[in-house]
Amino acid sequence: MESKQNLDSINYALNPAAHPETLQLNPKRIEKIIQSHAKQLSDFLQNIAPNGETKPRTKAICEKLESSSAKEILQHKLIVEKKHNYIKQDLKLNEAMQQEIAYKCEQIQQLGILYTMCVESALLSHLYMFLEIYIQAIREIESKHNILSFQSIAHKVFAIATDTLMIDGDFQSDYFFFRLDSCISHILFDEYQDTSIMQYRIFEPLFNEILAGSGTKDSKSLFFVGDSKQSLYAFRGANISVFEKTKRLDSMRQESLSHNYRSKKAIIDFVNDKFANLYKEEYIKQLYSEHSQDISGVVNVKLYEDTGDKEINKNAVFTDTLTQLNRLIESNVPKKEIVILARKRDTLHEFNLFLKENDSTIKLNLDKSGKLINQPSIQAIFYVFKTQEYRDEIKLIESRLAILQDSMQKATIQQDFSPQDSRLKDSTESLQEKLRKARNNYKFAQKKLNKLLGKSYFDNQYITIPQQTSTYYSLAKSIKSIIESLRFYNDDCMELLEIASENIDIKNIDSLFEFIENRESVIMQEEAIHAMSVHGSKGLGFEYVIYLDYEAQKQNNNEKILYSYNDIFLDSIRIDTTTKAMNIYRYKTLQDLADKKERENLQQEYNNLYVACTRAKIGLYIFANKESSIATHLALKDNENYGKEILVKRDSKQAQNNLTIISKLQAKNTTQEEFLQESKDSFYQHNISMQHKQILGLSLHYSLELMLGFGIKNPYTMLNFSYGFYLDESMIVEILQKANNIFKSSLEKLLYMDKNTIKCELSFLQENSIKRLDALIQNGEEFFVIEFKSSQNISEALLQEHTAQLQSYMESIATISQKKSQIKGYLVYLQDNVAVKEITL
Template sequence: MSSKFEPFLALEASAGSGKTFALSVRFVALVLMGAKINEILALTFTNKATSEMKERVFKTFLEFDRFENGDDKAECKELMKMLNKSKDELIILREKYKEDFLRSKLNIYTFDSFFSQIIRSFALNLGLMSDFEIIQNQDSYKNFINKLNKEELNTLAYYIIQTKSKSDFLKNIESLYEKSCEIKTIKNAHFPNKASLEESLNKFISYAKTLSTDKNYQKNFDFESIEDFFAKPIICDLEKKYFEKIIDSEFLQKRAEFLQNAKEYFIQMENYRINILARLLAHFKEARNEDNIKQNALTFSDIALKCYELISDDANKDLIYFRLDGYISHLLIDEFQDTNVLQYQILKPIIAELVSGEGVKKNRSFFYVGDKKQSIYGFRGGKKELFDKLLKDFPQIKLEHLDTNYRSKKIIVDYVNEVFKDKFFDSFNQPNFTLQKSIKEGGYVEILQNQIPSKTDLHEASGKEVLKIIQKLLEKGIKLSEICILVWINKDATLMKEFLEKNSIKAYTQSSVALMDCISVRVLFEYAKACVLKDEFSLYFVNSILEKDLSYTELDLNRGVSEILNYLIHILKLDLSDINLIAYLEYASTFDNFIDFLFYPCELKSLQAQDNGVSIMTVHKSKGLEFENLIVLDRLSKDSNDTQTLMFEYDLEQGWEVRYRHSVRKYLEDENYNAFLMKRKKLQAEDEINCLYVALTRAKNSLFIIKNDESFKTFKSYFKDYEEKQIGVLENKPQEEEKLKNLEQIEEFEKFQKVNLQEIKIKNHLSSKQIYFGLALHEFLQYFDFDEKNNFEFCKQMIYKKYRFFLDDESFKDLFKRLMMLLENENFNKLLTKKTLLKEQIITYNGEQKQLDMLALSDDEAIIIDYKTGLNLNEHKNQVLLYKEAIEKILAKTSTKAFLVYVLKDKVEIIEI
């Protein structure tokens, strides 16, 4: 990075070179320079990145003066260079601004969050209320159809038939809407007359038929439609030597006239269809807008569109940017290569004000960071060309490069340099790849080929090679949780997971575990609910899991959802590096209201479970992550061919280009159409290279690439030209260091949990489903009215709603069957007769708290009841004896009895202790 603070800076940073580091250090530098914290805005693309960025900024600000490996931290050194200050001077500055920093809210948002704030401020201008809801989907198709008159309905039906895109039409219209595609209508475009095309075809055929009586030659004229005729050799394969003996100049002339007429016909048809599409899209926009206003709700895809709509209106534009100009003095943007055109157009006026030094304030700054080589979201509208366009639009922005890789070891960095040095090009088609340096010695790279014997499919062949690699890594002392496998589509991840599990290797995909099944997330959720709703059961759940004695915490519900959750995480002392917690915080930040967040079901899946196992994910999902040991598989499934009838791309110079694919057009020498296809093919090839670059640069210590057997010809290999080799040494993981680390973890765990090893062992035998099953049964009985016995259905519905994300239908069926058996059990009911019932009763005895499931009291008798859903008599007996001893001493009743009530699958068993 620069040795001084550059006010306007673009940072091109290759994989692992410290983009997050650079952005967080710059944010802190601005604070230490005296910038008002509420005037610094940082934008990222995901809620996860937002959470990580806030955490990184906090840590950098508060801890930059600490030592790292006996030396000043990298953040400290960078701040010293950037601000030309000594470490002591930086510490003095931090003390000066510390109170303000800790008191202020950091304005680090996703693009959508920032844009939604703008919309809320001007919601009435869009016909919305400022409390509009953000929803997943908005079904506007019914309203859209209702808007069409009879002629337009016929046009739509004809459009679908002609373009052969019945299944894709709604998806296409939605995609055009989401990308804010402006379709330019063509003047005088009308449905083309086929007469001149057919006339030129007949003239050509009439003459061509007379040139030879050969049967094979005459087959050229046996066809059912004009489209079929284009597949004949006389059109598509005229280069054959056979035709040299037959054709003459008149043949060529009539053929050329026919092809020219065909070209004009299909251009007219395309123009006609584009005009129809423009009309239909306009109706769809009207329908969507009406539905948004009616429901006072926007989808995520609506947010940028509505924001752009606001700033496109001259009446609003000046006021909006004047307001923004008043509080944004410093803008920082992460992963700029993923910016789409709408985002760029919204932000460009803000950037222009910042870099011009004009407007309400002086002393402003603008910074953005990204890597065009990691642009893999073109299908979402990301345009890597915008990274360079911004430099071209604003020459006062200085460009710098980060060329040191802090993630991967040297062997991996050198290999990636070798593979990609001639794969990236600039706009002048010149090689454009900055070789990376590495500061970490060592590393290991292995490229191997799968073997595909007969009757073995590609997934199995690759899976066998994966098993060999995993075994090799395990022998080096590496854990399964330190291994990741990258595939190309979700289906391949599922198939690889199933293969590994059949071979006794635990593996997880992103979709295999519900996020709410992760215990850290569940603890956070239950504690939040306990604090807001004063829910005793939720508090009991948290305390029982953490072995703590927490009480309710008062929350300021006017604060942001993420802010409240971070506060609770601090109280619970949960691990903020937990990937499941990060995902949950990302999800939570999409809510504006904490109560809505608590009651809206989270249906997300976890990236991994709590247990150790190999993680499997797609390359697209791996972006932004890093892995100790990485296995990258070749493609295992055939790519879906690019056969969409409707094609649209955005060109920075020409704007939106819309084309209709037709199989015959490749024979018509339509330069504009062919140039469009070539550009589209080039973009797809660039995306493929970028994906490969992202995949290979995720590895830290070892990288394995499994290429497909060269005899496999079904589809092209991604690694066809990769030579099989081994580079470097796969090192043993230091065992002493690992043992020490494990000892430290055990000591901390035992101190925190305050339970003996036997209890831990027993808990580990329980699956999460068993835990939730037991909790559900206890909670049902806690709320059940044993006197009136009239709220069974109410409790049943309450338990179903609460646990529907943790238990399946079969488990619920079993649960309610057991409960019915218990409540109808004669011996159980005798225990409760003529007793005062105290449920989930907490008592304190010998300085420890105990929680009884049920305490049934009469004047002279106390009955303790403890429910269990699984037999473990010895442990349960000891537990209940402690309860009995405590109640005897505390209540001093004439008689104290204790019962274990086993609510089992097929019977209720009551045992007196």
């Protein structure tokens, strides 16, 4: 609704005084007049009956006319059609009699139209009254909380931008726009087809200033981007007439983009063929870009007979949809490049339930499921905080309760009761109630956490996190502690930790969750298939689009409040009180508005289908009821195809072209000067050119560094993060098995010394070159230098080379430690069976 400042612009539309023809009448009075005329018609029919005898069929009609309510009379077949076969046959009507009956029915119809106007006037009067109450209530709420909603701001800006505030002489909008124009050189509107009339009127003075050249700056411009075929938001106030009006402004130049740069040839052909018939001369045929023709693309249509049974229709469509989804997934099409579209969100929710029952491995990013705060790992972190919060609350209440109970016990022993003791008793009961609630909350949070962690219902795992009283406390540190404790090393948790680190003013988990309420899950964006309404997909593009519609098309003309405009100004508001059976009682103005709204709704439906079909880049699959909207409007045929489906199985782990590999390990030996000055680009470039065996060797060394140097028993997650883009899961598991084999070798006793004596990946300077030891173990005065090798084929020459390398390392350690006689070396070959060779100086 418009704000109070806007009421003047709609007063005429809502004020009953604007309809003087109905002021002296009211619905009840009209109802009585209709019943009186119906009685007169009944009397006439009985009077003209041959021989004064009214046959039963005609008599029943007369009784119905005399005993029915006004609404029932208006819907009677005789009144609607102004004739009745029974009456004609029973009364043997001549031409004059038929004309008289038709005339009397016409009188009742005219009264029906007047009755419709009276009801409408009464409703408008009540609507105007409720509007004023509503606006006053909104104002009080805004004033109380000192806030303005986005819509309220828009209404206030509208009041500034129009003459509304000039009535009292308090504000001059012309001067306001003069000042504003001096600060603005260029205006660009995107998605302009969804602009509302109110938004247009806010900006119209600026448009006029720029177009008239009356501003103080040169080279000003207006730029509008929009497509009338993609206007979907009429239900939010968007009005396509704004788009058309803007195109007619003076000095405006219109340009159209003729080439489609998103979709492949088959999809462009399908869209051209189907929508040219709907939009007629307004449609501009899309041309192919060079990109569109490298792969032909595909459009497949599958239609289903309408059985009249919703469940049968639904299961047929959903079953084939699931089959197509699996074909795409098996071809390793990225899940983020697949979207399921539907006209209604209910259809998507039903398909989601179907998936859970038939293939739970496929996840849909639907509604809240794609939000960061709804991911299991993030929820688990939240409930870790809540369990501690409730535990702390329970301890606090218990301590207070103990003090109160102690005081009451002393008073009981001394038999010294006072009014204060009565208050103590009340306080005790209040604290006991709070304690009960806190314990219930704690139990709920604990059970929720158990479920999220896959624990038993009866498990009571408690995770310690830093206390807020700590000098070094921060929310981010607490989250980091939980992530490490639960080993939640995934992208969503890293995202949560990053947000908490960047927003240090957020001190508790509830505030953080409120802050990230609308943040999307990183994992769901990659690992789930998108499912959204056509409105939600607007502006997006996907490689493969699956469109679902299992329901037959329904005529849905439920618009009751109709608006009449004079250009961009609201002229009147009408309420359609008629039902389908009483459409003949719409007066001309109301009928014209209803017809106009029906055409607009049909155009919106065309636009909805156009947006759905143009989201696809490579493939469009339509699974629909033969009587559905898309099937009837686009004249689809079962098994209709454009192009040819070519699903080439992609390598799911294939690295992208020019992939930059980030490694924490040094890739080559260099001088210290080179080591310090080497650019990152060349360092990464060198890594890119590494052979697969070198990557295996680096990942194996990294595993040993984590296991020996940092005491991490199972470094799978960290290894996957560092090398998962090169190695698949089976390779990573194999590497970890090889690394674990060293603990079962002849070095077992040596490796199980105090872990603090083991240093891994230790760099040192030798003859102006940076060298690196795989592992150095110190046990008192003894040093053990270990060199790991991943070589599979060990020749004598290779063994001599490795021995010489290790001996040079041992000599460097001997020089540094000055204890040559107490240094031992080991070459460890990490094959399926670990081979260890001791080396001496």
